[in-house]
Amino acid sequence: MLLVLSEEQKAHLGCLPQAGDAAVGELGRLALELLRRGATPRACEATARKLNVGVDTVQHGVEGLAYLLTESSKLMVSEVDFQDSIHVLGFSEELNKLLLQLYLDNRKEIRSILGELTPKLPSYHSLEWRLDVQLASRSLRQQIKPAVTIKLHLNQNEDQTAQVLQTDPSTLLHLIQQLEQALGEMKTNHCRRIVRNMK
Amino acid sequence: QRFRFCGDLDCPDWVLAEISTLAKISSVKLKLICVQVLRDLMGEAMEYEKILKLTSDAKLETGDVKATIAVLGFILSSAAKHNVDSESLSSELQQLGLPKEHAGGLCRSYEEKQSSLQDRLRACSLRLSRLDSVGWRVDYTLSSSELQDVNEPLVHLNFHLRDGEHDGPVAIPMILSADKFRVLLA
Numbered sequence: 001m002l003l004v005l006s007e008e009q010k011a012h013l014g015c016l017p018q019a020g021d022a023a024v025g026e027l028g029r030l031a032l033e034l035l036r037r038g039a040t041p042r043a044c045e046a047t048a049r050k051l052n053v054g055v056d057t058v059q060h061g062v063e064g065l066a067y068l069l070t071e072s073s074k075l076m077v078s079e080v081d082f083q084d085s086i087h088v089l090g091f092s093e094e095l096n097k098l099l100l101q102l103y104l105d106n107r108k109e110i111r112s113i114l115g116e117l118t119p120k121l122p123s124y125h126s127l128e129w130r131l132d133v134q135l136a137s138r139s140l141r142q143q144i145k146p147a148v149t150i151k152l153h154l155n156q157n158e159d160q161t162a163q164v165l166q167t168d169p170s171t172l173l174h175l176i177q178q179l180e181q182a183l184g185e186m187k188t189n190h191c192r193r194i195v196r197n198m199k
Numbered sequence: 200q201r202f203r204f205c206g207d208l209d210c211p212d213w214v215l216a217e218i219s220t221l222a223k224i225s226s227v228k229l230k231l232i233c234v235q236v237l238r239d240l241m242g243e244a245m246e247y248e249k250i251l252k253l254t255s256d257a258k259l260e261t262g263d264v265k266a267t268i269a270v271l272g273f274i275l276s277s278a279a280k281h282n283v284d285s286e287s288l289s290s291e292l293q294q295l296g297l298p299k300e301h302a303g304g305l306c307r308s309y310e311e312k313q314s315s316l317q318d319r320l321r322a323c324s325l326r327l328s329r330l331d332s333v334g335w336r337v338d339y340t341l342s343s344s345e346l347q348d349v350n351e352p353l354v355h356l357n358f359h360l361r362d363g364e365h366d367g368p369v370a371i372p373m374i375l376s377a378d379k380f381r382v383l384l385a
Contacts, residue, residue: 130325151325164327 003071003085010089012064015057017091021098023051027058028102031065035113065102072103073110122156148172202291204278210295217270218296220263228253230304236271237312241319275309279317285310331359331368354380 005013016024026047033040041059048058072082082103086096127150134145145168152163167175185191201207221229232250239245245268254264278288285306292302334357340349358371375383 128325149325149327151327 002081003068003075003077005068005085005088009064009067012060013068013089015053015061016065017095018053021094023047024095024098026050027061027065028098030058030062031069032106032109034062034066035070035110068099069103069106069110070114073107074114076107076111079104120157122154122161125153125155125160127152200294202294204274204281204283204288204291206277206281211273213266214270214273215295217266218292220259220267221270221301222296222298223257223259224254224267224301225256226298226300226304228256229301230308232267233271233275233305233308236268237275237308237316239268240272240276240316241312271305274305275316276320278309279313279320282317285313326362328369329361331361333358352377 016027030040030043030047033043044058044062045055048055051058068086072085077085079100082100083096086099091099129151130149132147132149134143134147136143148167148169150165150167152165154161154163186195200209202210205211224232232253235245235250250268251264254267259267274288274292283291288309289302289306292305293299297305336355338353338355340351340353342349354375354377356373356375358373360369360371
């Protein structure tokens with residue numbers, strides 16, 4: 001699968017050959033920092049001063065490199081395809097090899113960063129529960145009515161929410177039975193076949 | 200095999216696995232670590248550096264230190280939860296393989312703090328709302344635009360709640376006529 005680079009991206013990456021091999025290593029490191037932590041304008045300025053080029057050139061180069069790395073990691077392109085894709089840019093052999101090495105070394109890390117970007121549903125954080133017995137109310141004295149109060153703490157993208165639920169013990173038992181049946185589905189032949197094929 | 204301190208259920212596998220780690224520490228040091236873990240369970244700050252110093256002789260790695268703290272926290276809070284007395288706890292821990300002196304030291308620390316730990320756990324239990332205070336005011340309406348002589352008392356009530364589902368102070372104001380207020384009090 002070949003990557004298609006737009007004209008603008010080709011122009012951004014065009015600054016790489018003039019920079020030299022050490023500088024390309026530096027720009028590669030900046031591109032990875034961009035992916036890990038976000039924009040680093042001060043580091044770009046420092047690199048621009050060291051290489052004696054404009055800050056914009058450095059920034060575009062870093063962004064172009066970051067795009068190249070994320071797209072190739074996302075699609076899991078093979079080495080041959082990666083090399084063919086950057087061949088279009090007309091770089092020297094060593095530069096191509098450097099870029100390929102940069103890609104192969106960091107592919108796994110970039111994939112794990114990209115994996116965390118998917119939207120997530122609220123997930124379980126913790127559960128508090130309480131068992132009460134209602135003995136009397138204003139309308140009726142001398143009753144026995146057990147109730148279970150549950151506070152479900154959920155986590156969604158670092159937001160903590162809490163849901164308060166209340167039920168009687170027989171509904172809770174029914175709920176537990178339904179959840180155990182759901183877990184039991186994993187042991188059926190159908191699920192076992194799929195799990196085996198996925199491994 | 201069922202244990203009282205686990206709530207008459209089986210002991211969890213991870214607790215069984217960490218008992219051998221606990222046996223590596225000397226019993227005196229284990230008692231001091233228990234004191235720190237009890238402080239953490241009571242809500243005070245735990246001095247982690249002290250625990251690290253106490254476990255350094257046994258040459259435990261950081262993973263083992265954290266496991267030790269977790270296992271002690273589980274044993275102490277679970278025993279308090281199920282109201283287990285310290286002799287039963289000691290014999291059950293020995294059944295799990297903890298040496299006698301270690302179990303004895305642990306249970307002595309537990310016994311000292313058992314009632315305050317249970318009070319603390321009771322206070323931490325799930326509470327939805329808590330009534331902090333009630334503010335009141337009685338007004339007397341003399342007249343209004345509708346009727347010249349009204350002459351009616353009016354009660355203002357303000358319920359201050361805490362720890363609601365919204366985790367913050369909430370105020371609920373309400374106004375009652377004299378008759379409604381009498382019904383409320385009855």
